[in-house]
Amino acid sequence: MKIAVLIKYVPEATASWRFADDRALDRDGVxxxxxxxxEYAVEQAIRLAEAGAATEISYLTMGPPRAVDALRKALAMGGDRAVHVVDDALHGTDAAGTAAVLAAALRRIEADLIICGMASTDAEMSVLPVMVAERLQLPAVVNAAVLKVADGSLTVERDTEDATEEVVAPLPALVSVTDRSGEARYPSFKGIVAAKRKPVTTWSLADLEIPADRVGAGGAATEVLAVRPSPPREAGTVITDEGDAAARLADFLAANKLL
Structure with a gap:
């Protein structure tokens, strides 16, 4: 069984994010x-390989040249090869366009199982896995906390507000995993060194036979109308305990409709 893992190069959460004049995130400037x-998706793929259920792990990302760093990090954790879709015309591509590009790349990779994280940590839309699966006409099982592969099928456990569900889907399939699926491993020194020798293939839009006008801001189905910084945090209310702190705290919570 061949596994493809979709990964994304995202801005550091603590970095100062900058936006270009077209209101797209300046990914090269952060x-x-x-x-x-x-990383949880990477971990699950490696565990399947270690259990003998997978013979090859490929990583796929779409992004600027620096996105290769994310691929090298994944390869250092484990896996065999990586594919980087990079093209200047991709700047400003929305989720729908990204799904089209990734689906085209996955058709060339020909994986039996596609594993994704539950969401990216920048956009946090959580829609890309099912959009990719729809384009590939594959069953999609999302938010998996446990996943197993046997006898040509994928079995997943996922938690809802009311119960734990067990979902079974035939392979090939796509699954997204949550942060409850298992702690991701740290790359070892040996893994970091080995990752430098693992192949990373670069594909352009031309390689995928995707016209440039189908992606980028011009081909987007959505539009960002405005971008503004978050307002500064206001100073909080400090309650000094002079024997009546509990009552004053209760009054504060009640006044702010928190009780």
Whole structure:
């Protein structure tokens, strides 16, 4: 069984995010990393390989040249090869366009199981897995906390507000995993060194036979109308205990409709 893992290069959460004149995130102008939620997807793929259920793990990302750092991080954790879709025309591509590009790349990779994180840590839309699965006409099982592969099928456990569900889907399939699926491992020194020798293939839109006018801001189905910084946090209310702190705290909570 061949596994493909979708990963994303995202801005550091503590970095100062900047936006270009077209209101798109300036990904080249901010420090980035492999999305933390995608690390859980990487971990699940490696566990399946270690259990003998997978023979090959490929990582796929779409992003600027620096996105190769996310691929190298994943390869250092484990896996065999990576594919980086990079093209200047991709700047400003929305979720729908991204799904089209990733689906085209996945058709070339020909994986039996596609694993994704539950969401990216920048946009946090959580829609990309099912959009990719729809384009590939594959069953999609989302928010998996436990996943197993046997006898040509995928079995997943996922938690809802009321119960734990067990979902079974035939392979090939796509699954997204949550941060409850298992702690992601740290790359070892040996893994970091080995990752430098693992192949990373670069594909352009031309390689995927996707016209440039189908992606980017011009081909987007959505539009960002405005971008503004978050307002500064206001100073909080300090309650000094002079014997009546509990009552004053209760009054504060009640006044702010928190009780």
């Amino acid at each position: 420090e980035g990393r492999l999305s933390e939620l995608d």
